Amino acid sequence: MTIHERADDAAVRLAAVRAAMAKAAALARRPAEAVTLIAVSKTHGAEAIRPLIDAGQRVFGENRVQEAEAKWPALREENADLALHLIGQLQSNKADAAVALFDAIHSVDRNSLVAALARAMDKQGRRPDCFVQVNIGAEDQKGGCALGDLPALLVEARAVDLPVRGLMCVPPADVEPAPYFALLAKIARDNGLSALSMGMSGDYETAIMIGATHVRVGTALFGGRG
Numbered sequence: 001m002t003i004h005e006r007a008d009d010a011a012v013r014l015a016a017v018r019a020a021m022a023k024a025a026a027l028a029r030r031p032a033e034a035v036t037l038i039a040v041s042k043t044h045g046a047e048a049i050r051p052l053i054d055a056g057q058r059v060f061g062e063n064r065v066q067e068a069e070a071k072w073p074a075l076r077e078e079n080a081d082l083a084l085h086l087i088g089q090l091q092s093n094k095a096d097a098a099v100a101l102f103d104a105i106h107s108v109d110r111n112s113l114v115a116a117l118a119r120a121m122d123k124q125g126r127r128p129d130c131f132v133q134v135n136i137g138a139e140d141q142k143g144g145c146a147l148g149d150l151p152a153l154l155v156e157a158r159a160v161d162l163p164v165r166g167l168m169c170v171p172p173a174d175v176e177p178a179p180y181f182a183l184l185a186k187i188a189r190d191n192g193l194s195a196l197s198m199g200m201s202g203d204y205e206t207a208i209m210i211g212a213t214h215v216r217v218g219t220a221l222f223g224g225r226g
């Protein structure tokens, strides 16, 4: 594939995803601007990311702090107005690095991490938006806080002034995601939170119809991760 084909490809994929997002929003009588597209660029290098930036995409997601630290400082030097979201599990000892690099953190899921992030934010005077990740399908292998632990975690987060904007989830694979999205939306409402990070390549339209404010889309924009 030539570099030009690659650029055309990225622009076409981005336009298709944006059109599908707008259609889903319209069906739900929501304004298209109510939903932020996070382009999940994990495992993809700068040469795959640049065509999307050139096509107008500004918000990107990464799941590992170290990988993001290696890729994004250079890309940000070329484009000052990019926003970077952390969507993967975060170890407390990487809280400082995460607060320094990211504009939003979607994987807050336990008290020790709340404390580490609050310390890092106080130290750096920088407060990225936070989402509490909920283990919505109660799956042993998945990250996220258990449903029953959420109220206490939110109390803890508010006590240390963590800017919690909303909730995030990854529903169980291979089953209909809509009931899980609806449950996350209800829990967010019950807790006075307005942002909902839910929906990936296979189900972002469903998520938007159920109220997603942030969709995290990788494969549909970049192709497979090999």
Ligand SMILES: *Cc1c(COP(=O)(O)O)cnc(C)c1O
Pocket (backbone or CB within 6 Å): 040, 042, 063, 087, 088, 170, 199, 200, 201, 202, 216, 217, 218, 219, 220
């Ligand atoms: C990789 C990843 C995505 C994007 O998944 P695709 O199916 O490639 O769109 C979204 N959210 C999280 C948490 C991820 O790890």
